Amino acid sequence: MTEQTIRPAIQDDASGLTACIDAAYAPFFARGLALPPVSEGIAGDIANNHVWVAESDGRIVGGVVLVLNDSAHLANLAVHPDAGGQGVGRRLIDQAHEAASNAGHDRLQLATHIDMTTTQAFYRRLGWQETGQDGNKVYFAKEL
Numbered sequence: 001m002t003e004q005t006i007r008p009a010i011q012d013d014a015s016g017l018t019a020c021i022d023a024a025y026a027p028f029f030a031r032g033l034a035l036p037p038v039s040e041g042i043a044g045d046i047a048n049n050h051v052w053v054a055e056s057d058g059r060i061v062g063g064v065v066l067v068l069n070d071s072a073h074l075a076n077l078a079v080h081p082d083a084g085g086q087g088v089g090r091r092l093i094d095q096a097h098e099a100a101s102n103a104g105h106d107r108l109q110l111a112t113h114i115d116m117t118t119t120q121a122f123y124r125r126l127g128w129q130e131t132g133q134d135g136n137k138v139y140f141a142k143e144l
Helices: 011-030 042-048 088-102 117-125
Strands: 005-008 050-056 059-068 072-079 107-113 129-134 137-143
Touching: 005 088, 011 042, 011 050, 011 059, 011 072, 042 050, 050 088, 059 088, 072 088, 088 107, 107 117, 117 137
Parallel strands: 072 107
Antiparallel strands: 005 050, 050 059, 059 072, 107 137, 129 137
């Protein structure tokens, strides 16, 4: 297992992070899940939100987008399938937790697809609580 570095994203990371997100979500799209365009607007996210990438051997293998305004919202988390099971997702979420807490938030929220059961199980293992459902969305929150 190669060590990953978590660092703030820069604009030059937009294409690599987009490719990583596309690879991470490809199995869900292949199953026909009605997901939003998950990798659209990454350059804007890097410019306007808090974004970190996980890098391994010069390649982006994960990323997280944190939106901070009245609330703290984990807008996107993706780990390339080649880096799955190596703790990348947990480390990216830890980074988002720390940033949200440092910004004065006491709760972090997210939404995921109702049929992404492995993703839901991942969040539950990390202490997230389901807070509701609406259509094909499942909402989770974690106290910081």
